[in-house]
Amino acid sequence: MIAREKLDQLKAGLGAAIRRADLPSDRCLFVFVEPAALKKACQYVFRDLDARYVTGIGADDRPFSGSFLVAHNFAFDPDHLLCSILAEVPAAQPRVDSISEVVPAANWAEREWRDLVGIELNGHPYPKRLVLPDGWPDNVHPLRKEVPWNFSPGDTEDGREFKFDDPPEGCTVVPFGPFHPTLDEPAHFRLYVDGERVRGCEYRGFMAHRGIEKLAESVLTYNDIPVMAERICGICGCVHNVTYAQAVESAAALQAPPRAEYLRTIHLELERLHSHLLWVGLACHILGFDTLFMQCFRIREPVMWVAEKITGNRKTYGLCVIGGVRRDLANGLKAELQQVLDRLETEWRTVTGAVLQDRNIQQRTRGVGVADRKLVKEAGLVGPVARAAGVDIDCRRDHPYAAYDRMTFDVITAPDGDVWSRLVVRAREVFESIKIIRQCLEKMESGPIQLTIKDELPVGRLGLSSVEAPRGECHHFVITGEGNRPRRWRVRAPTYQNLQGVPMMIKDQQLADMTITLGSIDPCFSCTDRLETIDLKSGATRVWTPEELIQLGRSRKTS
């Protein structure tokens, strides 16, 4: 009973600060502490018990318990345990101690709930706006329950601009993004450059925040959300789809049938295959090695085709419902999938042979963008970035879900923490994914693919789930609720943590290494755009200003 053991340790360390605890299974632990003791509790878990920081959640729980709720989630990876430290924050004075000083990885999560839920922070080291747009009024917090999902602030201060920090002395500012050939999606880095060296940077992102969490807790229902969750990411959508379903299942104590678990595993690994192939290609492109970029994409294409045959889509598989999956593997596709894997394995051996022996690539990536073990711990870095620094974590093994407990595979690590190590890790993980899919096809038993759920899901239960996405741990936290939808659903994609490590990785590096360093975490922002319309009759071109676009958006009556 590892959960019980950890709880005893916590009790020994924190004493009376613990209000109550919940041990729904041996794999997760919920501990409610006094708000005043939150910082101490998190410090104890993070430093003394050496847990990994996962994410922080703020929730408006006033309609139900009369108070706000904050949670900091941690993972005890070697013990296969996820742990959430929660505190109820009085509604009258929504204010809580910041833990970012003792747990730097919590920096963004805390700022996010400050923006979205309006729970203020005591002693945050960098209390700048993170998520909300620059013109958003200060006192409106979209994730509070009284704010409707389609709320649009009437009086945004359109002229208000984000205030960037002053650059260090002797440095010029190089704006990187929001649009840049190597940024697939908008994000803005202000680089402070001294000659060819980057001395620091400031990040401003969240330019395409779509309010998906708000939609989920106000408009959608339990089984709508997986489809929406999938659209969080353009590459690893299935991961969010599965993670959400599993989080709800864990809250409601449901267990998907074995065949559904195998099917989930297959789809997740297919996704990892095409994501890793894509990434190695893009990394080569960033380094100017376009031949390998093209070859990677050629090799990747059959994976997309077979995914399309299995699911009807190259991407966006629409796989999960609560308690199972929506479709089985059609007849004949098993053999075809096996063929695709065989060919992929041969071709990938050739490519990795070429990449991993190329001195030219090594010169550009060795010692570049280093994230060492310390940074991994402090910033809570996950996935290939952590494994490339020799930190042996992988949710598939550490927090087994779907059918991974029945699979044998290696967790690939590399020692140096540089871009080269990340390249090696990803390139070799492709073979492990192929191995896992083969085992699934072999071991998969026949049977139902969905649970029959007769009753309403229980209300007010907490659920969490971690899934190893291609980019690292994807973590979802769910509070079940009334009206066939969750009260709160919090998504933490792996890039959320990894991006926080980038400023440290690029510090004192060459400017030329900036793009590959950022690329090496495989960042995953999201898309929005400026709009240009052309009147076909007159041929006149009109560029819309931001103000006009806002007006246009608000005047629309239908969506």
Add this chain to the structure above:
Amino acid sequence: MRTDLICSVAGGLANVAAVLLVAPLGEGVLRKVTAILQSRKGPPLLQPYIDLLKLLGKEDIESGESPALQRFVAWLSLAAALTVACLVPMGFAAPMNGAGDVILLIYLLTLCGISTLLAGLAAGSTYSLLGIGREMMTMIALEPLFAIALLVGAVHVQSLRLDAVLNGSVYAVQGVPWSGLVLLVVMVLSFQAFVQRVPFDIPAAETELMDGPLMEYSGPKLALFKYAQMARLVVHSGLFVALFVPWGSGLGFPLGWLLFWAKVLALVLVVTVVAATHARYRIDQAIRYFAGLLAAAFGALALAGYGF
């Protein structure tokens, strides 16, 4: 005397016409072969001609700090490349032999690089300035290489005349031409940088600096820069062939002429394959690399001084 002058001017113009005609084809070959190496179909061979026409027909947008200078530099870059073409043998003997000597050629080669610098400077955006910073570092290390090669040839033949030097002069010594061989190696290793291709397209570096010095250019001005870049590929290849691979240039027309263009084509193919099989170097790595080559080149110059 008069017919001489007419011949020489006509020859120069013929060279310019040849370069203008062939340069986009060279680029077309480069793109097609790159595509084949990348398992792609690639654009038609004549695509670069169409691209240039399209760009020339576009609106001339003035964006950047000093539009007048930008317009001038766009012409300068192509003009510099074409003037070099006048002086270099393109299948026949160097046409405008009397119009200048090796020293002029060295200056004109440098002018090609300087026009890129000016282009970035005139545009004045952050990325352009970063690009010309890199271009400048590259030029300082790179430009002396061709100059040294030409000087070594001049030392060997005891003349600065173009027709004397641009005829395999680097090997023109008794016995084994050590200096010429060293320079051959140096030039082969640095040729990619002279024609601004991967792994040495560092100043432009699309995925870092978004074309660096040329970032602010579009339409006709971009066409001129692109044309100049294509012309450089041909002109530099011609220069390389004349200096280092002269064998068979003495043959009469059309054999010698065909042989010359075959050698240029072969060089373009080498450039293509190297570009398609390498990642871009970082500026500090490239400079270290060039510094080694520069040291070797100076060694060759010293050898040439002692008659090797």
